[in-house]
Amino acid sequence: MTTAAEPTAPTRRAQLKFVLILGGLSAFGPLSIDMYLPALPQMAGDLHAADTTVQLTLSAFIVGLALGQLVLGPLSDALGRRGPLLVGLVLYVLGSVLCAVSPDAWLLVAARGIQSLGAAAGIVIARAAVRDLFSGTAMTKFFSTLMLVSGLAPILAPLIGGQLLNWTSWRGVFVVLTGFGALLLAVVAFFLPEPLPASRRSPARLGRVMKTYGRLVVDRTFAGYALASGLLFASMFAYISGSSFALQGVYGLSPQAYSVVFGANGVGIVLAGQLNGRLVGRIPERTLLRAGLLLGAFGGVSVLVSAWAHLPLAALLVSLFLLVSSIGLVMPNASSLALAEHARSAGAASALLGVLQFVVGGVATPLVGLGGPGTAVPMAATIAGFALLALVAFLTLTRPPVRPVTPDLPS
Known part of the structure; x- marks a missing residue:
C-alpha cells in the first residue's frame, strides 16, 4: 500500500521525461556560472572594473540562489511545484536579458541577483520533485541519473562560452542563457x-515554515549530510571562481584551453555519478558517500600540494579532476539521505540543502583571490580546507542507521 511518504514510482517513459526536465532545471546553476567563466577577464577590461568587482557577479548569483531557495522551497510545499517554478523561470529570463544589456559592473551584479532568484526555483523545486516521485534506493538512483544530464552542464557550458567568445562578446553568453531559460519555461x-x-x-504560514526550518x-x-555536501560544494566553488584566473593568468592557458580543461573535469562528475547509480543497492549510500568525501579530501589536499610546491601543471590538473569527480559520488547520496525522512517538507529540506551549498560557496569565492593575480595557492588552500571540513562534518554529525538488536535466545 502506498503512503504519502512512499510515492509510487513513475513508469520508465515518465522517468525519462522527468530526467530530461528536472535535469535541465538542475543545470541552471552550472550553466549560469560556468558558461561565462572564460569571459571574466574580458568582462573586467570591458567594464573597466577590478577583477574582484567582476567576481562579485558570481557571489551575487550564489547569494541569490540561497535566498531564493529559502522562500521558494516552502512555498512549493504549500502551492505545488509548477506555479512557483513558472514564476521563477520568468524571473530568470528577465534577469538574463538585463545581464546582456548592463552598461557597468554594478548593474551587472544587480541583474545577476535577479537572474539567480529565478534559477533558484529550478534548482530547489527539481530536487524536491525527486522526493515527491521517489523514495529509498530508487531516489538515490534517480539522483545519480540526474548527474548524467546536469553533469553535462559543467562540461558543455565553458566549452560553449569559450567558443562564443570567438565571435561575440560576453554579452552574447547571456543572450544564449536567455534562450535556455525561455526554452525551459x-x-x-x-x-x-x-x-x-x-x-x-x-x-x-510563516510560523509553520520557521518551525519546519528549525526542526x-x-x-x-540532516545537518551532517547537508553540511558535508555544502562544504564540498564550496570547495568546488572555490575552484570555479578561481580557476579561470589561476589557470589562465598563472599557468598561461588560453580561454579555449581553459574551457577544455574545465569540461574534462565535468566528465569526471558524470562518470562518478553513473558509477554511483550502478553501485547503489549493492553498497549502502553512507559507504558511497564516505568514499566520495574521502576522494574529495584527497583531491583537495593534492591541489594544495601541487600549487604550493609548484609542481607541473599536469599534477594540478589530475588533482582537480579527482576533487571535481567526487561531486558525482557525494551529491546523489547526500541529497537522498538528507531528504529520506522529510517527505512532507521536501521543499524546505531541499531549500536548506541548497542554501548551505551556495552560502558556504559564496563565502569561499572571495577567499581565492586574497593572494593577488600571480598565485594559485589561496585558491588551492580554500579548496583543500573546505574538502577536509566536509569529511569532518560527515564523520562527526551523521549517524549510521540503528539496527534492532536481537536478544540471545536460550539454547
Missing part, C-alpha cells in the same frame, strides 16, 4: 505535470 508549461498532489501539501536545523543527521 515553455517545456515546463506544456510538459511537466504537477508532482505534488494537494493531499501532501503543507500550509505556507531541520536541529536534526543532527
